[in-house]
Every structure is written in C-alpha cells, then in structure tokens.
Amino acid sequence: MASTAAHHATGWAAGVIAAALVAHSGAGGPYHGWIVAAFAAGVAGSTAPDWLEVAWWSRKRRLWITHRTATHWGIGWLALLAGAYHWLGHSPFAAPLFGFACGGLMHLLADWPNPLGVPWIVGRHSLNWWNSGRCDLLIVAASWVSAWFVVAHVWAHGWHAVPWLRKIGVG
Numbered sequence: 316m317a318s319t320a321a322h323h324a325t326g327w328a329a330g331v332i333a334a335a336l337v338a339h340s341g342a343g344g345p346y347h348g349w350i351v352a353a354f355a356a357g358v359a360g361s362t363a364p365d366w367l368e369v370a371w372w373s374r375k376r377r378l379w380i381t382h383r384t385a386t387h388w389g390i391g392w393l394a395l396l397a398g399a400y401h402w403l404g405h406s407p408f409a410a411p412l413f414g415f416a417c418g419g420l421m422h423l424l425a426d427w428p429n430p431l432g433v434p435w436i437v438g439r440h441s442l443n444w445w446n447s448g449r450c451d452l453l454i455v456a457a458s459w460v461s462a463w464f465v466v467a468h469v470w471a472h473g474w475h476a477v478p479w480l481r482k483i484g485v486g
Contacts, residue, residue: 326361353414360418
C-alpha cells in the first residue's frame with residue numbers, strides 16, 4: 316500500500332488526466348464546469364478504495380469490509396471508467412464519474428507493487444516489488460509522468476509553438 320500522501324499526490328495526477336480526457340472528448344460543459352468536476356473527482360477517487368471500506372455510519376468507524384477486497388477490485392473500477400467514458404457528453408454525471416474512476420484506478424496502480432497486491436480479476440495479484448510505504452516517490456513520479464504524456468498528447472497535439480514535442484513523438 317502506498318502512503319496516504321502518495322495516494323493524494325497520485326490523485327492530483329489522476330485528476331489532471333481525467334480533466335484532459337474530458338476536455339478532449341468535448342464534454343467540458345458550460346464554462347468548462349465538467350472539466351473541473353472531473354479533476355476534483357479524480358483527486359477524491361484516488362483515496363476512495365480506502366475510505367469506501369470504512370463504516371462511516373458507526374461511531375467506531377471500523378472497516379465494514381476487509382481491506383483490499385471489493386473496493387479495490389480492478390474490474391469494478393475499469394467498468395466504471397469505461398461506462399463513464401461512454402456517457403461523456405450524454406450525461407452531466409459522466410465527467411465526475413470518469414474522474415472518480417481515474418482516481419480509483421490510480422489508487423490500485425499505486426497499491427499493485429505491494430506484496431499484498433490488488434484483486435484485479437478474481438484473486439489478488441502483486442508485482443511484489445517493495446513493501447508498504449517504500450518507493451512512494453517513484454509511484455508519484457510515474458503518475459505525473461503519465462499525466463504529462465496524456466496532457467501532451469491530448470492538448471499539445473499539433474501545437475507549432477512547441478516543436479521539441481514532435482521530436483519525441485508527442486506533438
């Protein structure tokens with residue numbers, strides 16, 4: 316498991332990715348409101364797999380389901396992402412749901428290298444690269460590099476003011 320700070324930092328990257336893809340799809344809405352909503356939901360979704368496990372309705376706030384089970388299920392997050400992307404431009408709720416799913420998926424990707432793993436399809440799978448809380452900087456850097464590539468591909472495509480992007484295959 317990545318640290319809470321790492322999940323928050325990767326969540327900002329997920330929000331940027333979601334906002335860029337919503338803008339690119341033309342589903343930004345009036346005054347680009349859905350782009351902002353997708354960004355905010357991406358940040359919130361990055362910690363969602365953990366806080367969805369907490370029984371918020373009880374005083375003790377204990378987990379109501381086991382950690383890294385249903386809320387960390389990869390198929391569920393991928394289905395939400397695909398469904399929300401399909402509805403972009405057709406439903407006002409699609410953009411924030413898309414951002415939320417981007418954040419949730421980013422959370423799973425940050426947890427995947429841990430020995431505990433993530434239940435992508437049926438059972439848990441782990442890359443088994445390092446223990447919890449280690450290499451958070453690497454996870455955060457990878458998420459921001461991913462965000463940069465998505466934004467560069469979506470927004471910088473065809474920009475003549477940045478010719479070096481074309482040299483590295485982005486523009």
